[in-house]
Amino acid sequence: xxxxxQSPRYKIIEKRQSVAFWCNPISGHATLYWYQQILGxxxxxxxxxQNNGVVDDSQLPKDRFSAERLKGVDSTLKIQPAKLxxxxxxxxxxxxxxxxxxxxxxPGTRLLVL
Amino acid sequence: AQSxxxxxxxxxxxxxxxxxLGCNYSYGGTVNLFWYVQYPGQxxxxxxxxxxxxxxVKGIKGFEAEFIKSKFSFNLRKPSVQWSxxxxxxxxxxxxxxxxxxxxxxxxxxxxxx
Numbered sequence: 001x002x003x004x005x006q007s008p009r010y011k012i013i014e015k016r017q018s019v020a021f022w023c024n025p026i027s028g029h030a031t032l033y034w035y036q037q038i039l040g041x042x043x044x045x046x047x048x049x050q051n052n053g054v055v056d057d058s059q060l061p062k063d064r065f066s067a068e069r070l071k072g073v074d075s076t077l078k079i080q081p082a083k084l085x086x087x088x089x090x091x092x093x094x095x096x097x098x099x100x101x102x103x104x105x106x107p108g109t110r111l112l113v114l
Numbered sequence: 115a116q117s118x119x120x121x122x123x124x125x126x127x128x129x130x131x132x133x134x135l136g137c138n139y140s141y142g143g144t145v146n147l148f149w150y151v152q153y154p155g156q157x158x159x160x161x162x163x164x165x166x167x168x169x170x171v172k173g174i175k176g177f178e179a180e181f182i183k184s185k186f187s188f189n190l191r192k193p194s195v196q197w198s199x200x201x202x203x204x205x206x207x208x209x210x211x212x213x214x215x216x217x218x219x220x221x222x223x224x225x226x227x228x
Contacts, residue, residue: 003157033216042118042204042218043158056215091158099208100146100165103216105158 002026004106006092012112018080021109025073025094031055033103034067034077035091043091049075050097082113116141118207120219127195128227135190135222137205147188148206148216149179158204164188175199197228 005024013019025032030051035043046065047057051072060067064083069075079086089110093103121136139145146165152158162173169181179190188205205219 035218040123040220042120042206042220044218045215048215058215093158099216100163102148102160102163103150105150107157 004092004094004104006090006106006109008109009107010110010112012114013082014114015084016081018078019082019111020076020078021090021092021111023075023077023092023106025075025092026104028096029094029104030072030097031095031101032069032075033091033093033095034075035093037089037091037108039088046077079111082111084113087111087113116207116209116215116217118205118217118219120203120205120222122222123220124223124225126225126227129197130194131226133190133192133195133199133224135203135205135224137188137190137219138186139188139205139207139217140186141207141209143209146208147179147181148208149173149177149188149190150204150206150218151201152204153198153201161190161203195224195226197226200224200226 032049034046037043046060047067048055049069052069067077089108091108092106095101095103117140119138148163149161151161164171164181172178202221204221208216
């Protein structure tokens with residue numbers, strides 16, 4: 001079974017530039033999560049989708065971050081414009097629906113904003 | 115708001131030593147509890163989880179965790195660690211019903227000396 005795919009794996013940009021990350025979840029997983037993991041901290045949920053609808057985006061900085069999952073499968077997370085404090089690993093995870101379900105994580109995209 | 119506390123940021127043990135990593139959460143309702151692990155160079159993956167039944171749960175690689183509701187704790191244990199257990203361990207909590215958001219602790223880096 002193929003795992004969660006993410007690209008790119010690494011990205012270096014300058015502040016005020018824009019960047020986009022892509023995630024393809026495990027086939028059949030209706031729930032997709034985007035997390036931000038800053039060095040030394042645990043993953044923080046940015047946005048959670050159920051199919052193509054948003055379940056929770058309470059911690060997404062909506063003035064600069066956006067995410068979509070148009071066909072209920074793969075998803076894109078965008079930052080525009082980036083700030084220095086956005087330097088982090090962006091993790092995508094997927095699961096079947098339910099709070100008890102195991103989340104399967106991708107390798108992450110490591111973003112450095114200079 | 116929910117929060118998850120992991121007591122130790124770094125733990126260093128010798129092989130065959132016993133391990134206990136602390137995790138406390140702040141939520142009074144029904145919870146689902148998880149321990150995830152990230153081995154060097156690998157994705158985050160599930161070690162074990164609890165959502166109902168026997169409060170002592172067993173996971174992969176000889177790990178176990180005990181849910182103590184009165185102490186809001188879900189500590190991870192292993193009787194005898196191996197060098198291959200060197201990794202970062204994350205405790206996570208989600209609400210039992212209704213809410214889906216998962217909150218992660220800051221993680222504990224375990225280094226096992228051969």
